Amino acid sequence: MKEIRPPQFALRFLRMFCPAELHESIEGDLVEQFEEDIVSRGLNYARFKFLLNTINFFRPGIILRNKFKADINHTYMIGNYFKVATRNILKRKLFSFINAFGLSIGISFCILIFLFIKDERSFDQFHANKKNIYRIESLIYESRWKSDQVSPYTRSAWLQLGLRDALKDELPEIQYATRFNEGSTAILRYRNKVFSEKIAYTDGDFFKMFSFKLLSGNREKLFENKLEVVITPAIALKYFGSEDPLGKVISIDNQGAKLYTVAGVMEAPPANSSFDFKILVPQENRPYYERSMKQWGSFNTPCFVQLLEKTDTANFRANLDKVVQKYMGKMLERWRKEEAIQLPIDGKLLELIFTPLSDVHLLKSVNWHKVSDPQYSYILGGIALLILVIACINYISLALTTSTTRRKEVGVRKVAGAGRNQLIYQFGFESLFLAFISMLFGVLLVLLFLPSFNQFTGKEIAIQTKEWFELLGIGLALTFFVGLFAGSYPSAFLARYQPALVLKGQFTSRLQAGFTKPLVVLQFFLSASLIVCSVIMYRQMKFIATKDLGYSKDQTLVIPTQTGWNEEANKTVERFRIRAQKESGIVSVSGTSSSFNQGYSRYGYKIKDEQKSAYVYAVDPNYLSTLGIHLSQGRNFDATIFSDTTAIIVNEALVKDMKWDDPLSEHLNWREDTVGIGAKVIGVVKDYHFLSLESAIEPMFLSIDKKNVGYLTTLLVKVEAGKVPVSLEKVRGVWKELFPDRPFDYTFLDEDVAKQYESYQHWMSITGLATGFAILISCMGLFGLAGINAVNRTKEIGIRKVLGAELPSIFILLNKQYVGLSLIAFVLAVPISWVIMGKWLESFKFSILMSWDLFAISILLGLIIALATVSYHALKTALVNPAETLKYE
Amino acid sequence: MQKEYLGEFEELVLTMVGILQDDAYGNAIVNEIKERIGRDVNLSAVHVTLYRLEDKGYVKSGMGGATKARGGRRKRIFTVTNAGLAMLRVKKEQQIQLWKLVPQLKIVGG
Numbered sequence: 001m002k003e004i005r006p007p008q009f010a011l012r013f014l015r016m017f018c019p020a021e022l023h024e025s026i027e028g029d030l031v032e033q034f035e036e037d038i039v040s041r042g043l044n045y046a047r048f049k050f051l052l053n054t055i056n057f058f059r060p061g062i063i064l065r066n067k068f069k070a071d072i073n074h075t076y077m078i079g080n081y082f083k084v085a086t087r088n089i090l091k092r093k094l095f096s097f098i099n100a101f102g103l104s105i106g107i108s109f110c111i112l113i114f115l116f117i118k119d120e121r122s123f124d125q126f127h128a129n130k131k132n133i134y135r136i137e138s139l140i141y142e143s144r145w146k147s148d149q150v151s152p153y154t155r156s157a158w159l160q161l162g163l164r165d166a167l168k169d170e171l172p173e174i175q176y177a178t179r180f181n182e183g184s185t186a187i188l189r190y191r192n193k194v195f196s197e198k199i200a201y202t203d204g205d206f207f208k209m210f211s212f213k214l215l216s217g218n219r220e221k222l223f224e225n226k227l228e229v230v231i232t233p234a235i236a237l238k239y240f241g242s243e244d245p246l247g248k249v250i251s252i253d254n255q256g257a258k259l260y261t262v263a264g265v266m267e268a269p270p271a272n273s274s275f276d277f278k279i280l281v282p283q284e285n286r287p288y289y290e291r292s293m294k295q296w297g298s299f300n301t302p303c304f305v306q307l308l309e310k311t312d313t314a315n316f317r318a319n320l321d322k323v324v325q326k327y328m329g330k331m332l333e334r335w336r337k338e339e340a341i342q343l344p345i346d347g348k349l350l351e352l353i354f355t356p357l358s359d360v361h362l363l364k365s366v367n368w369h370k371v372s373d374p375q376y377s378y379i380l381g382g383i384a385l386l387i388l389v390i391a392c393i394n395y396i397s398l399a400l401t402t403s404t405t406r407r408k409e410v411g412v413r414k415v416a417g418a419g420r421n422q423l424i425y426q427f428g429f430e431s432l433f434l435a436f437i438s439m440l441f442g443v444l445l446v447l448l449f450l451p452s453f454n455q456f457t458g459k460e461i462a463i464q465t466k467e468w469f470e471l472l473g474i475g476l477a478l479t480f481f482v483g484l485f486a487g488s489y490p491s492a493f494l495a496r497y498q499p500a501l502v503l504k505g506q507f508t509s510r511l512q513a514g515f516t517k518p519l520v521v522l523q524f525f526l527s528a529s530l531i532v533c534s535v536i537m538y539r540q541m542k543f544i545a546t547k548d549l550g551y552s553k554d555q556t557l558v559i560p561t562q563t564g565w566n567e568e569a570n571k572t573v574e575r576f577r578i579r580a581q582k583e584s585g586i587v588s589v590s591g592t593s594s595s596f597n598q599g600y601s602r603y604g605y606k607i608k609d610e611q612k613s614a615y616v617y618a619v620d621p622n623y624l625s626t627l628g629i630h631l632s633q634g635r636n637f638d639a640t641i642f643s644d645t646t647a648i649i650v651n652e653a654l655v656k657d658m659k660w661d662d663p664l665s666e667h668l669n670w671r672e673d674t675v676g677i678g679a680k681v682i683g684v685v686k687d688y689h690f691l692s693l694e695s696a697i698e699p700m701f702l703s704i705d706k707k708n709v710g711y712l713t714t715l716l717v718k719v720e721a722g723k724v725p726v727s728l729e730k731v732r733g734v735w736k737e738l739f740p741d742r743p744f745d746y747t748f749l750d751e752d753v754a755k756q757y758e759s760y761q762h763w764m765s766i767t768g769l770a771t772g773f774a775i776l777i778s779c780m781g782l783f784g785l786a787g788i789n790a791v792n793r794t795k796e797i798g799i800r801k802v803l804g805a806e807l808p809s810i811f812i813l814l815n816k817q818y819v820g821l822s823l824i825a826f827v828l829a830v831p832i833s834w835v836i837m838g839k840w841l842e843s844f845k846f847s848i849l850m851s852w853d854l855f856a857i858s859i860l861l862g863l864i865i866a867l868a869t870v871s872y873h874a875l876k877t878a879l880v881n882p883a884e885t886l887k888y889e
Numbered sequence: 890m891q892k893e894y895l896g897e898f899e900e901l902v903l904t905m906v907g908i909l910q911d912d913a914y915g916n917a918i919v920n921e922i923k924e925r926i927g928r929d930v931n932l933s934a935v936h937v938t939l940y941r942l943e944d945k946g947y948v949k950s951g952m953g954g955a956t957k958a959r960g961g962r963r964k965r966i967f968t969v970t971n972a973g974l975a976m977l978r979v980k981k982e983q984q985i986q987l988w989k990l991v992p993q994l995k996i997v998g999g
Contacts, residue, residue, distance in 0.1 A: 022940070025952070028962030029915040029932055035958065053932050061937030 006034045007047060010054040017058060019065050026062075030054060077422070078429070084409075085430040089437075095398050098784050100438045102391030102777040103486075107435075107442030107478050109384040109773075112453050114474055115446075115461050117377045122272045123361035123370075127211045129306055132175070134354040136163070136303045136320070137366055141349050155353075157366050158299040161283070161292040162327070164203065167305060170323050173316060176205035176306040179283050182276055183369070186254035187562055187743060190239045196562060196743040197235070199252065200277040201286050201301070207264075209306045210275070216246055217264025223282045228263035230280040236265055252279075255287040255564035271460035274360050274370050287564070296328045297335075302368075304357070313354075320352040379763075380457075383770045386526050388478075390774055392486040393523045394781035395431065397516040399490035401788045410494055411502035423495035431487025435479045443475055456766050458759075517821060520785065523778045524825030524866070530771040532833035532858040533840075536850060537764045540841060543848050544757055550688025552628035555587075555724060556749035557731060558595045559715040562742040569711040572739065573620060576715060579734050585720045585727030586734075590626035591712030593618035596690060597752045598714065605670045607658075614654055614670065615690065615700040618710035623702065624649075624685065626718050634664050634683030637704050646705050649683040654699035668701065671708060679703070692756035693846040716749070775862075779869045782818065786870035790814060790877040797877050798885035807878050814874035815867060822866045826859045895947075898930075900980055902938045906948055907969045907977060914953070914964040915939065939967055947973030 011027065018026060030053055037046035089096040124130060140154050164177045182200035204223035207214065207230075215233065222230060229252065236245040248262045260281065269275050283289070283301070292300060307316065324332075332349045343349060355363055364373045410423060418426075447463075454461055463471065561572040573591030580586045594600055594617065604613040621637040623629070632652065637644050648668060655663045669678030679701075687697045703709040719727035728746075735744045754761075797810055834850060841847040848854075895903070905921050906913040918935050922928050942948045953964040969977070 022936075022965075024962050025915065025965030026936060028959040028964055029936070031962060032916045032959045033919075033932060056931055056933040057936070059933060059937065061940065062933070065940060 004038060004043065006031055006050045010051050014054050014057060017063050019062070022062070022065065026057060030057075077426070081426050081429045082433070084426075085433045088406075088430065089434065092402065094787070095402065095784055096434070098780040099391075099395045099398060099434055100441065102394045102780060103388075103435060103438035103482060104441035104445055105773050105777060106384070106388035106391040107439050107475065107482070108445035108449060109387050109770075110478055111442065111446045111471060111474055112449060113377075113380045113384040115450075115463070116380055116453075116457060116459065119272055119459055119461050120362065120372060120374070120377055123372075124272070124274050124357050126270070126273075127209075127357065129209055129211070130357050132307045132309065132311075133209055133357040134305055134307065135357065135360055136167070136305060136352055136354050138299065139348075139351040139353055141343060141347055155366050156299065157302040157368060159301060159303045159352075160296050160299055160328075161286075161289070161301055162294065162296065163323075164301075164303050165293075166323055166327050167303075167320075170326070171316070171319050173308050173311045173319070174305045175308050176209045177303065178203040178206040178209060178305075179301040179303050180206060180275065181301045184254055184286075185560070186252050186279075186281075187257075188239065188279075189251040189253065189257070189741070190248070193239050194741060194743055195238070196560070196745055197279055198277075199254065199279040199281050200275075201283045202277075202280050203283055205306075206280070207266075209304065212269055212273075212275075213267040215265045215267060217266075219264075222264050225261070225263070226282045226284045227258065227260050228282065229260040230264040230266050231262060232268040232278050233265060234268060235278050236262075252281060252285075253564075254285075255566070258285060274357075274368060276370065296331050305354070317353065320354070321348075324348075324350060324352055376457075380766070383766070386530070387770060387774055387777065388482065390523050390526055390777050390781075392482060393519045394777060394784070395434070395482075395486040396489055397519045397523075397781060398784050398788075399427075399431075399487075400493060400516050401785060403490065403494050406494060407497050407502045410497045411499040414497070414499040415503070420495045424491045427491030427494050428483065428487045431491070432479065432483035435483040435486070438482070439475045439479045442478075443471065446471075456762050456769070458762065516785065520782065520818075520821050521825050521828070523781060524822050524862070525828045527771070527774045527778045528822070528826045528829035528858070528862050529833045529836075530767065530774050531862050532829060532855060533837055534764075534768050534771040535858045535861070536833070536837045536848075536854055537760075537767055537840070539848050539854060540844065541757065541760060541764050544693055544760075544844075544846075545754070547689075547693065547846065549753070550629065550686060553596070553750040553753050555719050555721050556626070557715075557717040557719065557728070557746045558598070558749050558752060559717060559731075559735070559744070559746045561591070561713050561715055562739075562745070563711075563713070565711055565713065567706070567711065569713050570620075570706055573712045573715055575738055576717075576734065577622070579738055580717070580731075583730045583734060585723050585730050587718040587720055588622055588626045589718075590622040590716045591620050592623060592714050592716060593710035593712060595714045595716065595752065596749060597692070597756050600691070601710065603670055605672050607669060612657065613699070614650075614657075615698055616670075616709055617690070617700070617702050618704070618706065618712060619702045620704055620712060623716075626716050629688055630686045631683050632686045634681070636683060637702075639704075643680070644682065644704060646679055646703075646708075647682045648679045648701040648703045648705075649685055650681055650701040651685050651697070651699065652687045653697045654701060655684055657699040670701075679705075689846075692753075694756075694844055696845045775865060779865060782866060782869050783872070786814075786818065786873040790873040794877060794880065794885045797880070798882035801882040802886070810878040811871075811874050814877065815870055818866055818870045819863065822863055823859075826862060830855050895976060895980060898934070899938055899942060900977075902935060903942055903947055903969065903973055903977060906939075906942075906967045907974070910968075911966065913967045942973070943967070946970060947976055 014027060014030070015023065030050060033053065034046050034050045037049050041049075127133065135157055136159060137155055137157050138159055140156070141152055159179075161179070164179050167174055168177050180200060180202045182198060184199055184201065185196055186199045187194065187196050202223075207219045207222050217230065222228065229250065231245065239245075239250060240248055245262045245265055249259050250262065251257045252260050266280070269277060286292070292298060307313075328350060336343065336349055355366070360366075360368065361370065361372055362374045364371050413423060413426075450461065450463070453459075561569045563569040563572055570591065573589070577589040580589050600615050600617075602613055602615050604611060606612070619637075621639050624631065624636050631649075634649070637647070637649070648670075650663065650668065654668075658666070658668070660666050663681050663684050666681050667678040668681060669676070671678070685702070689697060690700060691698065706712075717731055719731065731746075732744055735742075793814070797814075800810060800813075834855075837850060841850070901922065902918060905918045905925075908925075909917055909921055915932055915936050918939075919930055919932055922930050922935075939948065939950070943950055947970060948967045949970050950965050950967045953966040955961050955963050
């Protein structure tokens with residue numbers, strides 16, 4: 001009869017947790033019962049019962065017995081382990097240093113990333129009412145501009161100005177509602193202090209909904225009077241000094257000055273707030289407020305609501321729909337007909353949806369000036385983990401290769417009665433000990449790195465006192481992880497030595513590289529991938545910085561006219577130009593409606609039933625010459641030709657878009673004028689990158705038509721090369737002379753342009769830094785390995801030299817395996833980094849090609865670094881006089 | 890005497906070890922309890938209790954010889970120590986004394 005056996009996996013499970021000394025008898029009892037059960041109750045029942053019984057043994061009374069016994073054994077020994085560990089660390093200072101250095105950097109990176117992720121998640125969590133606060137968003141079906149959209153729906157936080165009142169009137173579940181939009185610039189005047197400041201428009205409910213600390217003023221009554229302003233302490237100090245700001249009257253000028261009374265001082269929002277403000281002004285004071293309130297077609301403010309406790313959100317969504325129908329129904333219907341929009345079934349042209357306040361920060365599909373991509377956290381976490389793994393590999397491979405020196409110790413310990421488990425504990429303890437030391441250094445490194453880390457990531461993380469415990473906790477958790485991860489294999493490996501063999505001296509002292517080789521390959525693979533990524537990123541950023549954009553961005557000052565959207569702006573440009581002609585350092589002066597990277601306007605128009613769109617800039621006749629933009633056909637604007645006021649200059653992309661053969665004979669009816677034929681095209685400029693290199697060159701035209709296109713709100717002043725500081729002072733002098741009541745703000749055009757790529761720059765720095773550390777740590781590991789290898793082969797080298805081997809051949813002998821290993825690593829790294837960097841480059845419309853030479857450079861770079869690392873030992877060993885090494889034999 | 894506490898189940902298991910003498914191992918105790926007082930007990934519970942009794946010093950254990958039955962696995966045989974025997978005795982005395990205090994007549998009346 002075939003023997004019936006109990007379920008084997010249950011037995012394996014038992015073996016896993018059951019203490020060794022109890023295992024046999026327990027298993028025996030289980031099997032016995034199993035056998036009895038088969039006879040009395042049948043096989044199935046017996047199986048089931050066996051399983052149940054086994055699982056029953058998985059209880060504290062059994063499991064804890066494991067540790068209990070072990071602890072008893074080890075408490076005696078811990079003193080000894082500690083002593084031996086310290087001695088070993090001190091005895092091999094270089095290896096200890098390599099290990100501790102790598103591990104502390106790995107640990108500190110992990111802690112930094114932890115802080116980063118914690119900060120990301122802490123956004124807006126400090127509001128007491130956060131559970132009930134939602135941001136209302138619009139979901140609009142876009143049929144107009146399809147060029148670069150994935151989904152036909154556009155989700156946006158920008159809503160109509162009148163929506164807030166409509167919501168409050170219609171929906172009883174809304175307790176509070178406030179509009180909030182920051183980013184307008186206004187000129188503040190108080191006595192002789194005149195500055196331009198960013199102001200935010202909001203409503204009185206803002207103060208009741210959000211938990212920003214009000215330092216003075218009455219929270220309930222704020223903004224009941226519409227000419228009140230709330231400021232932060234910094235602004236109070238700037239304008240009023242030590243005087244009490246409450247009740248002070250200050251002039252705020254955003255397209256028309258008004259006098260406001262300071263009604264409250266509010267603490268500045270913390271860095272982890274989605275709201276950013278210094279000066280809060282009632283919404284009612286926005287320019288064109290009354291007019292915008294009636295316009296349901298323009299979206300110009302975000303809106304937040306606080307719902308009553310226990311509001312059913314599904315119901316709320318349906319109610320929002322009713323509001324849309326009531327207030328915008330007719331308009332939407334008209335839109336749909338006019339544009340002949342084919343809505344999908346169940347699709348809505350405009351829908352209102354909402355997002356809880358605490359999700360706003362990481363919801364990157366909706367644009368918000370502080371929104372963040374949760375992907376960053378993953379990427380950073382991945383990089384930290386990579387470095388930690390590389391450091392752990394150092395530990396493992398060094399521990400394995402030096403294990404030969406400790407085999408006698410293992411032998412003696414075993415002879416003296418140490419069990420295998422005990423030795424595993426001992427070596428585990430050692431790795432934990434080293435990891436703990438590294439953790440302490442790692443925490444110190446965190447303090448050291450934090451300022452530059454903040455700079456790289458654009459954060460303002462500070463470690464509060466109460467967070468230290470948390471950090472220490474994380475540090476300890478990492479210590480255990482590293483200690484166990486890095487220590488487990490070497491300790492199991494060491495504990496395996498057979499005492500009799502070891503003490504008899506059967507082992508050779510040669511490098512036991514079997515398992516270390518794949519580890520080195522893995523390590524180099526990780527470093528190599530980082531090298532390739534860095535090289536490609538660096539090339540792309542260099543490409544961007546040096547690419548010819550089609551216009552000259554150097555030595556050009558960008559100065560806002562500080563006049564608002566009116567005729568005054570154009571006069572400012574004109575007056576400045578006339579006055580500046582007398583100054584020697586100023587080359588040319590021009591004006592535009594928006595400078596590069598400072599916004600744009602885009603118009604949609606229908607021509608022959610085809611929906612088109614173009615970017616539009618208001619300029620003056622000096623625009624082309626100031627920026628060095630070349631005309632490919634036609635002529636520049638001429639101030640003396642009257643008809644030029646309605647003429648336009650288009651770019652080549654627009655010509656292509658319109659499929660014009662002779663653009664100079666064409667008219668562009670961009671205002672959809674039913675009577676006329678549109679604006680005459682008088683010139684074509686060569687394509688230049690008026691947008692960032694992330695996007696293609698879109699159709700665009702320039703116009704000097706102030707009434708229909710816009711005013712020159714920005715001055716572009718080109719100054720002489722090489723004399724920038726002097727010329728800057730001249731420009732400032734002219735400004736102060738002409739417009740003493742307006743603040744003089746300026747930026748450099750090239751810096752504005754570079755700012756578009758700031759986040760890429762950050763990521764390049766972070767990857768660069770990580771690459772640097774990864775290479776450093778893996779090279780240190782390699783250095784250690786090469787050292788051991790060289791020492792192990794000293795005698796062999798001696799014999800070879802005696803037999804006539806030349807220096808180069810010995811050098812090659814010692815190095816070839818490392819070259820081989822790093823080549824394998826690179827071969828593995830190339831496809832992976834190819835895929836990753838391909839994705840990265842996709843975010844640019846204009847990018848470098850990933851050609852073989854980039855990879856060749858990276859491989860060469862990596863090989864040189866690896867060779868340089870191992871050569872020290874190779875040379876040292878190769879140069880030793882063979883007599884030295886062989887004389888003791 | 891120090892305040893050693895013996896739980897009800899511990900006492901039961903200890904008594905069974907005393908009864909079974911040289912054949913006192915986990916499975917046998919389970920069967921014995923089932924047979925004598927008709928109570929289904931869990932093997933793991935018996936094991937845990939035995940180890941606890943061992944910790945308290947009331948029983949000691951040693952590995953018995955291998956038999957063909959259990960797939961060749963040896964049994965862990967438990968024996969009552971003097972302390973265990975004393976404890977059992979104390980328990981018995983206490984119970985008898987307490988029993989004496991219960992008015993017996995009332996029960997007889999039924």
